[in-house]
Amino acid sequence: MISYYTKLAILSLWKTRYMSLLAVIVIAVGIAATMTTYTINHMMTKDPLPSKSDSLFLVRLNNWSPESAYKNRDVETAPVYLSVQDAVNLIRHDKAQAQIPIAGFKDMLKLPSQDAVDAKMTFVRSSTRDFFSSFEVPFLYGSSWPKTSDINGEQVTVISKKLNDKLFDGQDSVGRTVELGEHQFTVVGVLDDWFVLPRFYGESTRAFKAPRDIIVPFQTQLNLELWSPNLQAFECWKETEDASVAAFWASECVWVFFWVELNGESEKRVYMDFLNSYVEQQKALGRFQRPTLNQLQSPSAYLKERDAYSSDSEIAVWLAICFFTLCLLNAMSIIMTKFQGKAGEVALRRAVGASSMDLFQQYMIETGIIGLLGGGLGLLLAQFCLFFSSQLYTHLSKNIMAMSVELMVITVVLSVLSSLVFGLFPIANAIRVQPATQLKSL
Amino acid sequence: MLRMANLAKTYRTDTIETKALSPFDLEVKQGEFIAVVGPSGSGKTTFLNITGLLEVSSEGQYWLDGVEVSTLGDKAKSRLRNEKIGFIFQSFNLIPELNIYDNVEMPLRYRKLSGAQRKKRVEQALEKVGLASRQKHYPSQLSGGQQQRVAIARALAGTPAFLLADEPTGNLDSKMAAGIMSLLKEINANGTTIIMVTHDLEQATQAGRVIEVKDGVISEIKNLAQKIA
Ligand SMILES: Nc1ncnc2c1ncn2[C@@H]1O[C@H](COP(=O)(O)OP(=O)(O)OP(=O)(O)O)[C@@H](O)[C@H]1O
Ligand SMILES: [Mg+2]
Numbered sequence: 001m002i003s004y005y006t007k008l009a010i011l012s013l014w015k016t017r018y019m020s021l022l023a024v025i026v027i028a029v030g031i032a033a034t035m036t037t038y039t040i041n042h043m044m045t046k047d048p049l050p051s052k053s054d055s056l057f058l059v060r061l062n063n064w065s066p067e068s069a070y071k072n073r074d075v076e077t078a079p080v081y082l083s084v085q086d087a088v089n090l091i092r093h094d095k096a097q098a099q100i101p102i103a104g105f106k107d108m109l110k111l112p113s114q115d116a117v118d119a120k121m122t123f124v125r126s127s128t129r130d131f132f133s134s135f136e137v138p139f140l141y142g143s144s145w146p147k148t149s150d151i152n153g154e155q156v157t158v159i160s161k162k163l164n165d166k167l168f169d170g171q172d173s174v175g176r177t178v179e180l181g182e183h184q185f186t187v188v189g190v191l192d193d194w195f196v197l198p199r200f201y202g203e204s205t206r207a208f209k210a211p212r213d214i215i216v217p218f219q220t221q222l223n224l225e226l227w228s229p230n231l232q233a234f235e236c237w238k239e240t241e242d243a244s245v246a247a248f249w250a251s252e253c254v255w256v257f258f259w260v261e262l263n264g265e266s267e268k269r270v271y272m273d274f275l276n277s278y279v280e281q282q283k284a285l286g287r288f289q290r291p292t293l294n295q296l297q298s299p300s301a302y303l304k305e306r307d308a309y310s311s312d313s314e315i316a317v318w319l320a321i322c323f324f325t326l327c328l329l330n331a332m333s334i335i336m337t338k339f340q341g342k343a344g345e346v347a348l349r350r351a352v353g354a355s356s357m358d359l360f361q362q363y364m365i366e367t368g369i370i371g372l373l374g375g376g377l378g379l380l381l382a383q384f385c386l387f388f389s390s391q392l393y394t395h396l397s398k399n400i401m402a403m404s405v406e407l408m409v410i411t412v413v414l415s416v417l418s419s420l421v422f423g424l425f426p427i428a429n430a431i432r433v434q435p436a437t438q439l440k441s442l
Numbered sequence: 443m444l445r446m447a448n449l450a451k452t453y454r455t456d457t458i459e460t461k462a463l464s465p466f467d468l469e470v471k472q473g474e475f476i477a478v479v480g481p482s483g484s485g486k487t488t489f490l491n492i493t494g495l496l497e498v499s500s501e502g503q504y505w506l507d508g509v510e511v512s513t514l515g516d517k518a519k520s521r522l523r524n525e526k527i528g529f530i531f532q533s534f535n536l537i538p539e540l541n542i543y544d545n546v547e548m549p550l551r552y553r554k555l556s557g558a559q560r561k562k563r564v565e566q567a568l569e570k571v572g573l574a575s576r577q578k579h580y581p582s583q584l585s586g587g588q589q590q591r592v593a594i595a596r597a598l599a600g601t602p603a604f605l606l607a608d609e610p611t612g613n614l615d616s617k618m619a620a621g622i623m624s625l626l627k628e629i630n631a632n633g634t635t636i637i638m639v640t641h642d643l644e645q646a647t648q649a650g651r652v653i654e655v656k657d658g659v660i661s662e663i664k665n666l667a668q669k670i671a
Contacts, residue, residue, distance in 0.1 A: 004551055011539045348535050351496055352549040352596070353524020355517045436488075436497040439531060 002365070009366035016338050023334040024373045027415060030327025031378025035411050036385040037320040039403050041313040044208065048196045048299065049135065052261070055097075056134065057268070057296035059258040061086055061279060065237035066289035078293040079235060080302070081254035084222065086282075091128065091150075091218075095274045096260035097267070098130035101218045102201050103256045105228040107181040109214065111167055123231065124180060125212040126221040132158070132189075134261045135196065140164070142174035142189035145217060149188075153219035157185040163213040164190045178214075183224060185216060200299035201259055203233065204306030218256075222249060252287070260296070268296060324418075331374070332422040335367060339430035346431055347438030356431050363427040364420060371419025375412035379403075382411070443603070443635065444470040444493070449502035451488055451658075462488040465502060466660040468653075470637070472603070475630045477649035478639045479663075484655045486639045487608055493637060494527050494606045495519050507603075524552050528597030528634075530607040534589045536581040542568070542592050543577040549600040567599040568592075571625060587618030594625060598634075605629065607638040611645065623648060643670050 013020045047053050060078035062070065063086065069076040082090070087101045103126045108119035131137070132144040141164075145156040157178065164173055173187045198207035225245035234255035241247040262268045275294040282288050303309060346359060354362075382403065403411075451463040462485045470476060478486050491497040492504070495511060504511050506522060514522070528549075536545050546567055550560045568574045571591035573584075581589055590610060597605055607626065611619035623645055630636050638649065646652050647667040654663050663669070 001551075015539050344535070345537055348537065349548070350520070351494070351523065351529050351535075353520050353552045353600075355520035355552075357517070358520075358552055434497070436491040439491075439496070439535065 001361070005362045005365040006369075008362055009369050012342075012366055013369060016341065019334055019338045020370060023331045023338070023370050024377060026327050026331045026334065027371060027374025027419060028377035028381055030324035030331075031375055031411060031415050032381035032385055034317075034320040034324045035378065035382040035403070035407070036389070037313070037316040039382070039386060039407060040389065041317050042407075043197055043402070044313055045309050046197065048198055048200050052134065052136065053299055055261050055263050056299055057260055057262060058299070058302050059090065059260055059275065060293070060295040060297060061275070061288070062290050062293040063252055063254065063282075063288055064290050068237075069290070076291065076293060078295055079254045080257065080306070081233075081235065082256050082258045083252050083254050084249045084256060087218070087256040087258050088222070089278070090258060090260075093274070093278070096262055096271055098128075098134040098259075098261035100127055100130045100134055100201070100259040100261070101256050102127055102131075102259065103218055103221060104212065104232060105221060105226040106231045107226065107228075108179075110179050112177055112179055112184065119179075122180070122214060123212050124221075124226075125215045126218045126226075127215060128218055130261070131215065134259070135201065137194050138192040140190045140192040141172040142187070145188045149217050150219055153217055153221075153223035155183055155185045155220055155224075156188045156217065158189040158191060158215045159187060160191050160211070160213040161193055180214075180216075181226070183226075198303060198308055200303055200308075202257060204303060204308040207303060207308045225249070262296070272296060328418055328422045331370070331419065332426060335370070335423050336426040336429065339363065339426050342430055343433045343438050346433050347435040350435040351439060359431040360427060363430060364423070367419055367423035367427065368416050370423075371416035372412065374419060375415025378415055379408055379411050443472045443507055444468075445505045447503045449492065449499045449504055451485070451492060451497070452500045461658050463492075463499075463655075463660065464658045468660065470635065472635055473630070473633055474635055475627070475648075475650045476637045477646035477652045478637065478655060479641070479643065479646050479652060480655035485658045485660075486655050489655060489660065490606050490608050490637065490639055494529060494604075495523050520552070524549055524600065526603045528600060528602035528605045530590070530593050530597050530605065530610045532609040532612040534581075534586075534593045534613075536589055536592060536596075538581050540580075541577065542573065542579050542581070542584070545581065545592060546596045546599050548596060553600070563599050563601070564595075567595040570598060570629075571595045585618075587614050587621060590614060590618075590622055591625070594622070594629075598629065603635060605634050605636045605638075607636065609639050609641065612641065619645070 049056070058080070059082065060080060061082060062078040063083055064070040064079060070079050091099045091101065104124055105126070106121060106123050109122035110116070110119035128150045129144040129147060140161055144158060145154065148154065149156050159167070159173070159178070164170060167173070167178065168176060173190060176187050177184050178187060194211060196211070199209065199211060200207065227245045227248060232255055234253050236251065236253035238252060240251040240253065260271065262271050272294065276292065279288050279292050279294060349359060386403065446466065446468045448465045448467065449463070450465040453460040453462055478489060480486050488497065492499050498512065507526070511519065537548070540548070543564055546564045547560055550563060565574060568577060571594050573588060573591055573595065576584065576588070581592065584592065594610070605626070610626070611622050614622065619642070626636055626638065627648065640646055643666065647670070652663045652666045654661050
């Protein structure tokens with residue numbers, strides 16, 4: 001029976017092809033608008049690292065001025081960054097499963113064999129080896145640097161696949177050397193494709209950008225005094241001793257994000273106790289003259305506090321859903337008109353013995369096919385819209401604009417189901433005709 | 443096989459009430475050929491539609507093969523129509539986008555028959571009306587008379603006990619009409635009960651019984667042939 005109904009549906013769709021095409025397009029446009037905005041919103045607000053979102057925390061300590069609260073807020077909060085000395089101390093105490101400072105600088109990058117004019121200004125991330133394990137960063141070649149590199153500040157580096165393709169033609173470059181400014185770094189690892197969305201661990205304003213392409217040990221940045229004040233946001237409440245980088249490192253200026261990995265409530269409690277005793281100890285040394293506001297903040301809480309998620313994209317989804325409903329109502333009226341032309345056939349089929357249920361099934365299949373085609377076309381349109389948005393909004397990374405297979409299946413199912421729901425009324429209306437009256441008029 | 447008692451039909455719209463059929467009694471036995479005559483608007487089609495379960499009467503009772511039809515639901519009625527009743531309409535009512543084979547097969551699709559069984563029946567029915575060679579044609583490629591024969595084949599394919607025909611020759615010239623008439627008589631001779639509405643008194647004389655509908659009043663005419671002579 002299904003195959004018979006499908007055959008009839010295809011014949012009927014062909015017979016009323018312009019109207020059917022119109023219904024398909026209307027549904028497709030609605031689906032595309034909804035799924036495009038939904039995809040963008042979904043990618044922007046999803047959990048970036050589901051396996052770790054319960055165990056990663058941003059460490060916040062209140063080392064601000066005795067005179068005024070950080071940013072003069074009504075409800076005082078600790079700065080989002082730590083000073084270099086606190087970051088170094090916390091790493092040295094080694095009380096968490098993993099300690100991940102997020103710092104960086106920029107410098108001219110080239111191969112030793114390249115001319116100086118070929119050097120490219122490059123943003124460098126600096127962190128510890130824990131960065132790779134805690135953030136589950138995949139490696140293509142080599143691995144992260146050893147612990148000794150973190151301790152001694154060795155000149156080693158891990159580079160992205162993209163950079164490896166550019167500098168080394170995608171070959172295994174472990175052991176090769178790159179030049180950052182006047183310093184040489186040995187490649188110890190090459191990352192595979194890697195993307196966290198939203199990129200929670202750094203500046204919230206760059207949460208939707210790609211990770212940096214080259215990563216070096218934090219201690220190495222400190223040792224080499226690599227500092228780019230015009231790249232790196234920093235906040236100071238008092239002048240540094242002098243203008244030197246060493247003085248800046250030793251100051252109360254904050255600029256290092258500091259993440260720790262802690263598994264379970266008890267580890268978190270123990271670490272909190274540690275932070276409290278650390279701050280007490282520092283207070284005894286004359287620092288931390290404000291109320292203690294030690295905090296372990298989850299990635300999502302941090303992103304929320306920094307307004308990384310714009311509510312615009314959520315509103316856009318609601319608007320798109322309204323628009324989709326409007327499209328469905330439109331499709332409904334087209335389907336209605338389409339089925340009105342079927343009164344004669346309905347009457348005839350009723351006369352030769354089709355029950356209401358038989359006809360209901362037949363027309364549901366026809367409507368379902370419209371929904372299916374609409375969903376398919378909508379999916380194509382959505383891909384196009386996503387591609388187009390990624391070209392238009394270059395501040396958003398290309399990966400936000402990608403639909404998962406699940407989402408694609410959901411899209412088509414949604415299209416079919418909503419078409420069926422909105423087709424119910426036109427179908428019920430069409431098969432309700434009195435066969436007698438229709439046959440007389442034929 | 444068919445019995446109507448006190449059956450009547452009134453159409454009610456918001457403003458007007460049309461008495462289409464006044465109460466009447468009627469009994470039809472298996473194998474009869476009944477012609478229904480009467481002026482336009484007198485209620486012939488209404489009578490036929492009620493008989494074919496396409497419409498319900500507003501009063502009275504109607505037994506089809508011993509079953510009182512007002513007790514039946516949509517599904518049961520559809521089944522009765524499908525298995526016991528064949529319709530032939532004045533305007534053929536073929537589906538233009540289906541070919542002849544598919545048109546004739548249509549009633550069989552609503553039965554639990556295998557593809558092979560359906561094929562056999564469709565071919566037999568088309569054979570009977572002499573259009574076996576036109577299976578792949580579409581209705582628009584046939585003449586009016588041929589189209590009506592396809593409609594008859596469609597009605598026959600389900601091997602109904604009853605054939606209800608509403609002016610089957612109304613849209614055809616006299617030569618084609620005569621062909622259809624002899625086909626119907628042949629079908630009747632094979633045991634199918636036929637009730638046929640017609641304007642043509644000449645045709646009516648060829649039926650076993652003649653019923654006249656006049657302003658909704660149903661009566662039997664005896665010896666029609668002598669009357670018109
Ligand atoms: N659905 C309806 N609603 C209201 N009145 C109706 C309806 N169908 C038929 N009638 C009326 O019932 C009466 C009988 O109609 P019917 O179609 O049975 O006539 P008929 O004898 O078949 O006429 P013709 O020979 O022209 O086909 C007519 O007066 C018609 O106007
Ligand atoms: Mg009539």
